[in-house]
Amino acid sequence: MRQGRHDFDRLRAWAELPGAELEKLIDADSIAVLRRVVWLLGDAHGGARGTGLPLDRADFVTTVREMDRRFREGARSLGAAMVEAHEWGDKHDAAKARAAYERFIESCGSKFHRDIARIQLRKLGTDMRGQ
Amino acid sequence: MAGLAQSVLSVLAHAGENLARTRAFDFYLYFPTAGAAEAAGRELAEVGFRCDVHPAQGTAWLCLAAARLVPSEEALDALGHLMEITAEDFGGEFDGWETRLQVH
Numbered sequence: 101m102r103q104g105r106h107d108f109d110r111l112r113a114w115a116e117l118p119g120a121e122l123e124k125l126i127d128a129d130s131i132a133v134l135r136r137v138v139w140l141l142g143d144a145h146g147g148a149r150g151t152g153l154p155l156d157r158a159d160f161v162t163t164v165r166e167m168d169r170r171f172r173e174g175a176r177s178l179g180a181a182m183v184e185a186h187e188w189g190d191k192h193d194a195a196k197a198r199a200a201y202e203r204f205i206e207s208c209g210s211k212f213h214r215d216i217a218r219i220q221l222r223k224l225g226t227d228m229r230g231q
Numbered sequence: 232m233a234g235l236a237q238s239v240l241s242v243l244a245h246a247g248e249n250l251a252r253t254r255a256f257d258f259y260l261y262f263p264t265a266g267a268a269e270a271a272g273r274e275l276a277e278v279g280f281r282c283d284v285h286p287a288q289g290t291a292w293l294c295l296a297a298a299r300l301v302p303s304e305e306a307l308d309a310l311g312h313l314m315e316i317t318a319e320d321f322g323g324e325f326d327g328w329e330t331r332l333q334v335h
Contacts, residue, residue, distance in 0.1 A: 108312070175313040176278060182306060183279030183298045186253055190299060216305045223251065223301045 107136050108171060115168035119161045126160045134163055140212040141170040174213035177204060181217060185224060197224055236307040243302070246332055250302050256330045258296040258314050261287055262323035268292035271321040278313070294323070302330070 110133055114122055181204035188197035201221040205214050244250055258280070262268040265284060272282035272294045280296040287293040296314070300306055307328065314325040 112315075171312070172316050175309060175316055178309050179280075179313040180278045182300060182310065186299045186301065187279070189253055189301075213309065216309050219303060219305050220301065223303055223306075 107133050107140070111137050111164065111167055111171060114164045122161050122164060126157050131156070131160065134160065134167070137167050137171075138163065141167050141174065141210045170210055174208060174210040177208055178213045178217060180204075182220060185220070189224060194224075236311070237304045240302055240304060240307075243330070243332070248332065253299050253301050254330055255297060255299050256302070256307075256310075256328050258298075258310065258328045259326040260294040260296065260314060260318045260323055261291045261326055262294060262318070262321060263291065264322075265292045267321040267323055268294040271317050271323060272296070274317055274320075275313075 110130075114125065114130075117125075181200050185197045185200040188194075188200060198221060201217045201224065204217050205221075208214050208217070240250060248254075260268070260271055262271060265286075268284045272284050275294070275296045276282050280298050282294055282296045285293045285295065298310075300310075311325070311328070314328075318325040
């Protein structure tokens with residue numbers, strides 16, 4: 101996951117660049133980074149590389165834009181699930197707290213964000229038992 | 232941010248804090264205008280955070296976003312991403328999070 105963080109920092113920096121500037125950054129290293137990002141943010145049902153997007157020089161800019169969109173969407177949806185789950189947790193309603201994460205895991209296309217939700221779901225179980 | 236989250240959680244654990252329990256976190260986002268801070272606050276409120284906007288030092292405005300969470304490095308990283316994205320979208324900066332030690 102630590103590698104993922106570093107790669108996401110680069111993704112976010114790339115996403116701020118116009119297409120012409122971004123194209124200048126395409127090399128073996130940047131393509132390798134983007135492939136790792138695609139693996140982390142890819143759709144679980146979308147095939148080996150996870151998104152259905154081809155990933156070579158021709159698609160680099162398009163893929164960066166799409167991965168940035170997925171990263172943002174995943175962060176926002178996961179944040180919402182976390183807050184909702186812990187509000188239910190505070191009300192001692194373990195079933196609804198779990199359901200908030202389970203809905204997110206079911207609907208989110210990003211492996212990275214689903215994995216975090218699964219960790220939180222396990223921790224939530226521990227927390228509810230401790231109350 | 233990632234290493235910092237882990238370090239702070241280690242400090243909390245050494246201080247005897249129960250990291251398996253829900254606790255309150257405040258996230259600090261600074262913006263150049265009140266309007267930008269309020270817009271970011273509305274967006275984070277839609278996600279479920281309780282947000283307050285206050286004047287900060289100089290001409291900056293603080294959007295303070297609060298939520299209760301079971302702390303973990305992964306959770307704080309994920310919410311850090313959300314805060315960074317939101318701050319950037321409205322021309323601001325995410326300045327980190329804070330939680331209080333609970334006196335036993």
